[in-house]
Amino acid sequence: MSVIDLSALKGGLKELPPLSLYIHFPWCVKKCPYCDFNSHEFKPVPGAITIQAADNVGRSRVGDGFDEMAYVEALLRDFEYSLPAIWGRPITTIFMGGGTPSLFSPEAMDALLAGLRARARIHPDAEITMEANPGTFESERFKGYRAAGINRLSIGIQSFDPRQLKALGRIHDGDEARRAVEIALTHFDNVNLDLMYALPNQTLAEALADIDTAIAFGVTHISAYHLTIEPNTLFAVQLPANLPDDDISADMQEAIEARLEGAG
Template sequence: MTTIAMPGALTVLPPLSLYIHFPWCVRKCPYCDFNSHEAKNGFDDAAYADALLRDLESALPAVWGRPVRSIFIGGGTPSLFSAPALEKLLDGVRARVRLDPDAEITLEANPGTFESERFLAYRQAGVNRLSIGIQSFDDGKLKALGRIHDSAQAHRAIEIACRHFDNVNIDLMYALPGQSLEQALSDIDQALAHGVTHLSAYHLTIEPNTLFHRYTPPALPDDELSADMQEAIEARLGHAGFEHYETSAFARPGRRCQHNLNYWLFGDYLGIGAGAHGKISLPDGVWREMRHKQPAAYLAGVEAGTAVQTRQKVGRRDLPFEFMMNALRLTGGFDSSLFVERTGLAPAMIASRLDDACARGLLGRADGRLFPTGLGQRFLNDLLTLFLSEGASHHD
């Protein structure tokens, strides 16, 4: 880590990651609240790669000289990138930052966009981890979710991915419309049969600003059945040798997602691309940024040198909540000294709240670590609320 002189604040800079957002997709899924836009009129991925590199160059003064530990290319559907455009992008990143030789470089992919030759080219360009948005292997459930792929395409995509990559994540959802416990576990079993190294299992929720929320929300399993699904999924994956290391993430030993771990441990990340968020620690405190969301506005902003739409310092009263909102997603918790290291705040600032959380059985302490108990994992929002100071505002 890089040491800096920051009396009364941070004494070391946290690890730095790079997030790159690709905003286009073939079709907007009705449950999706990410910054994604249907590519109705196509897009120029080479021009977008150029814009990303210009955006990166303009952001370098804030992170100058710091090594980049991981890259995550998310979306949207980044697997719509042509192989030459992605190679141009990653070569350009390497020319501009100190990328660790063993950096984890993840690309998100949609099963409806898989081509073996293209994904081999992605691997040759430097991508070493693939994350595939499967969601379900049930054709009826996929149709209800508005996905562009079917079960056969999902299986074929995983087979191609495992042929070219030795580190593959599958995204699955549970508590889907009309889903039974047996159907949820069938999705897990089919994923395990492929021998993937990482699995993310997300509870489907109806978020504001989604088509599901705007029109007729589908009927979802009740809370009791959803809880049974979560418990059964955790047990099935644990039996298969997967570590449940984060709220929705499971990994084989040594295969935890390093990029996401940096988020959860309140590390820094530079976000470039339309709608990308970033968190950067500077001598005067922790700052959050967001780029323009609409692709056209983002491209115009890059051209004008104003790609960043909002930039805001995280207030001292907000920092405990911001830190805990990330770190308490980790089932194993974190070293208690990390709070001081990543926020620059004194331990006394949260001492009474830690005591309260422990007294309620939501938080545990052992061997210098703090961790959510089983009850705390189940009622994580209640646990986090204890760290939200009265009168404080949360900005992300």
């Protein structure tokens, strides 16, 4: 890694430019067939204690069979290597993505953020986002994330339609998706919902129904993504049947954009 001496540049600047920090958590309960991110299914240790999920079905968390604090310590050590290149620059946004960061406990997130604050200049009003999946939602858990300093959630809903969720290989159903948003809004003022469109057998009306459901929750942001068949994914090997053609997909995109613009 090359290190730039920013002290020589500061003489021509009123202040050093701010930074954004991305932190990756590579584990998931299940690898989605369309996902080409660096993410891996977590294999629970036999006999590990499970935590009740939102649907009262026991699901293992990373913290049950994996030393999450060891990963936090590794992240902080890795961050320290970059400090000479960023020293003095304020961090104004932090984004924790994956994978599924919400597999980690609130205590682990608190330790991570405390460690970052001890090592770098985190702006007091920094936006700190954590990605979460509906299959990992419990109210007290997310209350703990908020207390740890996370102030924005980005929830991977993808769809509220149980048929589409099954086609996408998601571990949650439509009811869990709705419950996740309700829990999020109980503890967070700033919530983003990720949705997908141009899904197998999806109609324009179904795509807009997902958008309308999301809008009705009154969240601060909605992101809509076209399903893309990426290399090195299960969908690239086993192409889903009945994907909308380019014309229908374009109609969906245009209608979704219009609906979101109309909602402000």
